[in-house]
Each structure stands twice: as structure tokens, then as C-alpha cells.
Amino acid sequence: AGPTSAELLNDAQSTGDVLTYGMGPWQQRFSPLDEINTDTVSKLVPAFAASLGGEKQRGQEAQPLVYDGTIYVTASYSRMFAFDARTGEKKWEYDARLPDAIMPCCDVVNRGAAIHGDKVIFATLDAHLVALNRETGKVVWNKKIGDYKAGYSATAAPLIVKDMVITGNSGGEFGIVGAVQARNVDTGELIWERPVIEGHMGTLNGQPNGITGKTNATWTGDLWKTGGGATWLGGTYDPGTNLVYFGTGNPAPWNSHLRPGDNLYTASTLAIDADTGVIKWHFQTTPHDGWDFDGVNEFIPFDATIKGKTRHLGAKADRNGYFYVLDRTNGKFISANKFVMETTWADGINPKTGRPNYTADGRPGAPEGAEKGKAVFASPSFLGGKNWMPMAYSQDTGLFYIPSNDWGMDIWNEPIAYKKGAAYLGAGFTIKPIAEDHIGALRAMDPKTGKIVWEYKNSAPLWGGVLTTHGNLVFTGTPEGYLKAFDAKTGKELWKFQTGSGVVGSPITWMQDGQQYVAVMSGWGGAVPLWGGEVAKTFKEISQGGMLWVFKLSH
Ligand SMILES: O=C(O)c1cc(C(=O)O)c2c(n1)C(=O)C(=O)c1cc(C(=O)O)[nH]c1-2
Numbered sequence: 001a002g003p004t005s006a007e008l009l010n011d012a013q014s015t016g017d018v019l020t021y022g023m024g025p026w027q028q029r030f031s032p033l034d035e036i037n038t039d040t041v042s043k044l045v046p047a048f049a050a051s052l053g054g055e056k057q058r059g060q061e062a063q064p065l066v067y068d069g070t071i072y073v074t075a076s077y078s079r080m081f082a083f084d085a086r087t088g089e090k091k092w093e094y095d096a097r098l099p100d101a102i103m104p105c106c107d108v109v110n111r112g113a114a115i116h117g118d119k120v121i122f123a124t125l126d127a128h129l130v131a132l133n134r135e136t137g138k139v140v141w142n143k144k145i146g147d148y149k150a151g152y153s154a155t156a157a158p159l160i161v162k163d164m165v166i167t168g169n170s171g172g173e174f175g176i177v178g179a180v181q182a183r184n185v186d187t188g189e190l191i192w193e194r195p196v197i198e199g200h201m202g203t204l205n206g207q208p209n210g211i212t213g214k215t216n217a218t219w220t221g222d223l224w225k226t227g228g229g230a231t232w233l234g235g236t237y238d239p240g241t242n243l244v245y246f247g248t249g250n251p252a253p254w255n256s257h258l259r260p261g262d263n264l265y266t267a268s269t270l271a272i273d274a275d276t277g278v279i280k281w282h283f284q285t286t287p288h289d290g291w292d293f294d295g296v297n298e299f300i301p302f303d304a305t306i307k308g309k310t311r312h313l314g315a316k317a318d319r320n321g322y323f324y325v326l327d328r329t330n331g332k333f334i335s336a337n338k339f340v341m342e343t344t345w346a347d348g349i350n351p352k353t354g355r356p357n358y359t360a361d362g363r364p365g366a367p368e369g370a371e372k373g374k375a376v377f378a379s380p381s382f383l384g385g386k387n388w389m390p391m392a393y394s395q396d397t398g399l400f401y402i403p404s405n406d407w408g409m410d411i412w413n414e415p416i417a418y419k420k421g422a423a424y425l426g427a428g429f430t431i432k433p434i435a436e437d438h439i440g441a442l443r444a445m446d447p448k449t450g451k452i453v454w455e456y457k458n459s460a461p462l463w464g465g466v467l468t469t470h471g472n473l474v475f476t477g478t479p480e481g482y483l484k485a486f487d488a489k490t491g492k493e494l495w496k497f498q499t500g501s502g503v504v505g506s507p508i509t510w511m512q513d514g515q516q517y518v519a520v521m522s523g524w525g526g527a528v529p530l531w532g533g534e535v536a537k538t539f540k541e542i543s544q545g546g547m548l549w550v551f552k553l554s555h
Pocket of ligand 1: 061105107109171173230249382383387
């Protein structure tokens with residue numbers, strides 16, 4: 001026994017547990033709970049904390065799950081823990097014992113597990129999907145999803161749809177081929193596979209998937225063969241349309257002069273039929289990307305009344321600095337608005353087509369012979385107006401809460417050739433601050449107007465997920481070590497707690513023994529300390545740590 005696929009679909013409404021990454025198939029990260037609210041949040045205190053071990057302390061990006069008195073968290077270096085949800089006592093720990101030669105681009109992180117029946121399932125940095133018995137932590141099945149020696153890895157939380165476990169892959173910096181796979185949740189056997197680079201096909205129940213059409217039409221020469229487009233952030237699901245929405249990463253290599261064309265389906269949102277893996281529609285946010293603007297960020301379904309009509313929409317705060325609203329049934333472009341201070345690479349999005357208006361000198365130049373090409377200053381930096389950290393949507397305020405960053409980079413291109421298992425960038429960069437007083441900014445975006453309603457500025461880059469509640473609250477963490485709560489309507493900071501290390505995880509809330517709880521992981525890491533360069537000097541050095549923190553109101 002244990003949660004069924006139907007119960008998972010109800011996760012946004014059920015308050016006694018947290019069964020899915022994103023708290024519901026739409027992943028709005030909105031809870032109907034309100035015991036903790038703008039009036040009471042000042043009384044929020046720790047209930048307990050649990051350690052994630054001493055030696056393997058790195059970025060803790062996971063979102064916890066809660067089921068039947070147990071909290072499940074994934075941790076750095078492909079580990080998983082089960083803790084008693086009342087005491088924090090450890091029930092079991094699983095360690096995937098990774099090979100030395102793994103090649104994650106951006107720290108040894110994991111963003112969370114999926115739960116189904118008697119299993120908890122997560123993806124590992126050596127590109128496996130592992131199902132554990134949720135009572136014992138023992139392996140039930142373990143399947144390879146890619147070859148880690150060719151640069152494949154995996155960091156996202158899997159998605160459960162109709163007794164299938166659906167997963168993407170990582171490795172866009174190594175010339176892997178992005179793909180989405182659906183497997184039988186009980187056995188791990190492959191049901192369908194959908195490569196997302198034009199030219200690659202894939203299978204349905206072991207047979208060619210029947211997708212025909214132009215191969216290689218938007219790529220030059222053979223570059224599609226190692227074209228990147230990693231599906232590294234996983235997907236959301238809309239039961240109404242039976243579509244899973246996966247974003248795709250940057251085309252490989254970064255040096256765009258080697259691959260003239262749009263390079264489909266990189267830097268895009270894909271709507272994929274959950275039963276067959278067929279791509280029903282696509283929308284490319286950055287055609288012919290030259291700045292590492294992965295299009296992987298979560299596409300969040302929401303309904304809104306526009307001009308008196310209920311519209312079935314979806315929104316994405318893209319790495320390229322624009323907030324996109326699409327019709328989620330057919331991918332039709334509705335609007336795109338800037339959510340960061342500046343975008344130097346484009347001076348807007350065409351209101352009819354949704355394509356960017358590229359600026360004349362926004363793209364780094366082509367290398368000449370063995371020389372590197374002309375460097376340009378570009379903003380946002382490649383780490384994005386927003387990166388992987390998930391935004392939240394409040395059904396009360398109708399606002400999206402975006403964990404965003406204002407920063408730029410000097411970027412240039414270099415000659416490069418594909419070599420299996422080696423970095424495949426053909427580019428170099430230096431990230432730079434662009435504002436005196438902040439890099440991070442939590443922004444409340446009205447999806448109907450494209451306007452920012454309020455913002456909270458943070459000295460360090462924001463790198464954690466967001467939670468919003470019916471208590472009119474917005475929670476998010478900071479690299480400075482705080483979990484903070486804000487008024488969802490005004491952005492006023494109402495509460496904070498110092499967790500001892502940077503918070504780059506995604507908070508959750510649930511009801512237990514008649515009280516509302518909040519939990520978040522603490523443990524600094526992810527891409528910023530690895531690639532942030534001089535921006536890391538703009539904020540105080542942060543101590544390493546690795547804890548799960550759990551809070552409730554003191555009475
Ligand atoms: O193209 C890819 O395959 C890929 C994978 C990942 C990842 O799996 O974490 C990141 C990125 N790209 C990336 O571009 C990026 O900025 C990034 C930040 C982080 C992080 O966890 O902080 N991961 C990744």
C-alpha cells in the first residue's frame with residue numbers, strides 16, 4: 001500500500017502530506033493551509049532539525065516529501081534519507097555510492113524524490129533511476145537512463161503520471177542528447193522514450209515511436225548528433241490535457257556560430273502526450289541560443305479569466321529574463337514580459353510570434369582560427385534571470401513569486417570539437433554584478449499584466465525554491481542562511497530564521513497532529529559557488545552545512 005497515482009493528482013488539495021515535487025501535478029507550490037499566516041508567523045519556531053551527514057556536505061537543493069509520519073529527502077551525492085516526521089529521528093539512509101568519474105556540470109545536487117505505492121524513487125548523478133522500498137530503504141529496481149561516461153547525469157525529481165515514472169536527463173555541457181523517458185513505476189521497464197533534438201527519434205514500447213518529419217532541418221551538418229537540449233529539470237503534468245511539459249536546455253556547444261539555425265528543440269517548452277511520448281506542441285524561448293539560456297525552467301499550469309473568458313494557461317520565468325504566458329492546450333503565445341533589470345541580448349519579444357528581437361551586438365563573436373572571438377557583455381548572465389529554483393503561484397493573489405537574479409557576464413566563443421566525455425562549450429565567461437545593492441530579487445509577477453507588483457532584494461543570488469500559502473505568505477531561503485516569510489500581497493518581510501548554511505532547497509508545508517508544519521533543507525551549493533566567480537565575493541562567506549529544518553508555531 002501507499003499513495004496511488006490518483007492520490008498524487010490530489011496533492012494540491014490534500015494537506016496532511018506532501019506527495020509530489022511542486023505540491024501537486026501543476027507544481028504551483030500553493031498550500032490551502034492558513035494556521036501559519038501574516039498574524040501568527042512571528043511565532044514560528046524550530047520543531048527539530050536532522051543532519052544529512054558530515055562528509056558529503058554540498059548543495060541541498062531538494063524538496064522534502066511527507067507521507068504517513070515520514071519525511072523523505074534526497075541529499076547531495078545521490079543519497080536519500082527517511083526521517084520520523086514527529087521527532088526527526090533517522091529511519092534509514094541510502095547512498096548510491098557513485099563512481100568517481102561522474103560529470104555533473106553544476107554540483108552534486110538532487111532536487112527531490114517521487115513516491116508511489118511502497119516505493120520512493122530518485123535519479124542519481126551517474127544517470128540511473130533508483131526505486132527504494134519506502135519502509136526499509138532497500139533497492140527494488142535500478143535502471144540506467146544514460147551513460148555517465150559520455151557526460152549523462154540526472155538531478156531532477158521524477159514525475160509520476162498514471163503508474164509511469166517520467167524523467168529527463170542532464171549533460172548539456174557534454175554534448176549529450178536531451179530525452180524524456182517514461183517507465184513502469186513497478187518494474188522500471190521503459191514504456192516510451194522521446195529524444196528532444198530534431199533528428200533523433202526514440203521508441204514507444206520498444207518499437208520506433210512512429211514520429212516522422214524533417215530530421216536535422218534546423219541544425220547544420222552533423223551537430224544535431226550531439227546537440228544537447230538536456231531535459232534536466234523534469235516536468236509538470238496537466239491532467240486536463242494529459243500533457244507533460246518539459247523544458248529543454250541549451251544547444252551544444254555554446255558557441256552558436258558553429259550551428260546556424262533555430263536548433264530545435266533546444267531552449268524550448270515541449271508539451272508531450274503522457275501516453276505516447278509524442279510532442280504535441282513546442283514553443284522555443286531562445287532560438288539559436290548563444291548565451292546558455294537553457295529553457296528548462298518549470299512551466300506552471302494556471303487558469304485565469306481574461307476579458308471574461310476562463311483561459312487554460314501556463315507560465316514560465318525563463319532563464320533569458322522574460323516571463324512567458326502560453327495557452328497550455330496548444331502552445332499559442334499570449335505574452336512575454338521582462339522580469340529582470342535588463343536584457344542586453346534582446347530588446348523585447350515580438351508580440352505576435354513570441355520570438356525575441358535580438359540586439360545587433362548582443363551575441364558573442366565567432367572565433368577566428370585558433371583565436372577566441374570578440375567578447376560581449378550580456379545580461380542576464382548564463383546563470384539566468386532565473387535558474388532551476390521553482391517559483392510559486394498563489395490562487396489567492398493570482399501572482400507568481402519568482403526567485404530571480406540581476407547579473408551579467410562577459411562572454412566569448414572559442415574553437416571546440418566534440419569529444420566523448422569532455423566539456424563541450426567552446427565559450428568562456430566571467431559573471432559580474434550589475435546592481436549596487438543586490439543580485440537576488442524575489443518578484444511578485446501579475447501574469448495578466450506582466451507587471452511586477454512587489455520585489456524583495458537580496459544581497460546574494462537567490463537560489464532556493466518558493467512556497468506560497470492561503471495564510472497570505474510567501475516563503476523562500478537565502479544563501480545567507482535564512483528561511484524568510486513575506487506578506488504575499490505586499491512583499492513585507494515578516495519572519496526569518498538562520499539555518500546555519502545557505503538555503504537552496506524548496507520549502508513545503510503540511511498538517512500533522514492538528515498543527516501546520518513547514519520544512520526546508522539547508523546546505524549551501526549548486527552552480528553559484530562553482531561558476532559565480534567574482535559575484536561570490538559580493539556577499540559574506542557562507543559556512544557549509546547539511547540539515548533538514550522543521551518548524552511549527554509555538555503556543
Ligand atoms: O545542461 C545541463 O544538462 C545542465 C544540468 C544542470 C543540472 O543537472 O544540475 C544544470 C545546468 N545545465 C545549468 O546550466 C545550470 O545553470 C545549473 C544550475 C544548477 C544548480 O543545481 O545550481 N544545475 C544546473
